[in-house]
Amino acid sequence: MKTPRSQNTSNSVEFEDFPNKDRHKLDLLENAIDSLNEALAKYKQARAGDVKTYKFCVLHLSHFLELVLKHYVTLAHPLLIYKNPFAKKFDGESLTIGVQEAINFLLNEGRDLPDDFLSDLYWLKKLRNRIEHHKFDMDIPEVEATIGRLIQAFVEFDQIHANLGLDDSVNIKHFDLFVKLADNYELNLKKAKADVASLSHKNYGDLDFQVGECPECEHETMVSDPTSATGFKCLFCGFEDPPDDLEVRCGICGLPWPQFQMDYCDWYDQNDCIYVCPRCRHDPEYVKDD
Ligand SMILES: [Zn+2]
Numbered sequence: 408m409k410t411p412r413s414q415n416t417s418n419s420v421e422f423e424d425f426p427n428k429d430r431h432k433l434d435l436l437e438n439a440i441d442s443l444n445e446a447l448a449k450y451k452q453a454r455a456g457d458v459k460t461y462k463f464c465v466l467h468l469s470h471f472l473e474l475v476l477k478h479y480v481t482l483a484h485p486l487l488i489y490k491n492p493f494a495k496k497f498d499g500e501s502l503t504i505g506v507q508e509a510i511n512f513l514l515n516e517g518r519d520l521p522d523d524f525l526s527d528l529y530w531l532k533k534l535r536n537r538i539e540h541h542k543f544d545m546d547i548p549e550v551e552a553t554i555g556r557l558i559q560a561f562v563e564f565d566q567i568h569a570n571l572g573l574d575d576s577v578n579i580k581h582f583d584l585f586v587k588l589a590d591n592y593e594l595n596l597k598k599a600k601a602d603v604a605s606l607s608h609k610n611y612g613d614l615d616f617q618v619g620e621c622p623e624c625e626h627e628t629m630v631s632d633p634t635s636a637t638g639f640k641c642l643f644c645g646f647e648d649p650p651d652d653l654e655v656r657c658g659i660c661g662l663p664w665p666q667f668q669m670d671y672c673d674w675y676d677q678n679d680c681i682y683v684c685p686r687c688r689h690d691p692e693y694v695k696d697d
């Protein structure tokens with residue numbers, strides 16, 4: 408007679424031996440995100456003038472990258488976090504893999520870890536060791552540039568391979584900095600669209616606030632911006648010439664007209680361009696002069 412699965416002792420023993428396999432996976436990722444948040448906080452502090460804090464940024468960032476690389480390995484199988492996944496039992500004493508093993512595994516799996524990313528990782532590891540042994544001097548511009556490259560490379564790798572969407576997990580206080588450091592097309596666009604949405608919400612009911620498609624990058628990220636000379640700015644690419652269909656106000660009479668009907672010129676000869684509507688410039692195509 409076949410034993411029902413729930414009464415199969417060998418099966419239940421197997422699971423009792425490894426009760427935390429899912430928790431382990433979660434801990435890795437949660438800890439990785441904590442370290443990333445810490446690294447960003449320290450980066451901010453360092454940029455604000457307290458350059459000694461780069462030391463802690465480097466330590467947290469190394470920790471983050473180490474944990475997240477191991478996390479990628481566990482996506483193949485949670486047991487692969489252990490040096491010996493074939494062991495009879497697992498407990499707190501079981502040895503887990505190191506960062507080099509994680510990198511080897513990902514490469515063996517055929518994942519693309521670009522050479523530049525790897526050499527930056529090794530550079531970071533060396534710097535971290537020097538910091539831990541109090542034998543370090545930091546070339547600040549080099550540290551800043553490498554931190555930026557590492558975050559960029561990490562985000563690109565993640566987008567291709569796992570899409571953990573860490574930008575959604577990053578502390579909201581550090582989101583802008585993360586996106587800036589990542590300098591990634593998709594993240595920048597996501598941020599620009601989120602900024603458009605929040606501005607639209609803020610300016611709800613204000614007829615002067617307009618959103619349109621940017622003629623340069625072709626995203627719906629062109630918004631009214633009083634600080635721009637043209638009155639518009641693309642939140643994604645920074646382009647300032649508005650598309651034809653958006654309305655702008657005449658610099659003389661203040662009435663709104665579609666942009667393509669306006670003349671943008673230095674009307675008063677004061678080295679200051681303004682929009683001038685067809686009526687104010689007495690354009691015969693629009694206005695019949697007596
Ligand atoms: Zn644009």
Ligand SMILES: [Zn+2]
Pocket residue numbers: 657658659660661662683684685686687
């Ligand atoms: Zn006018």
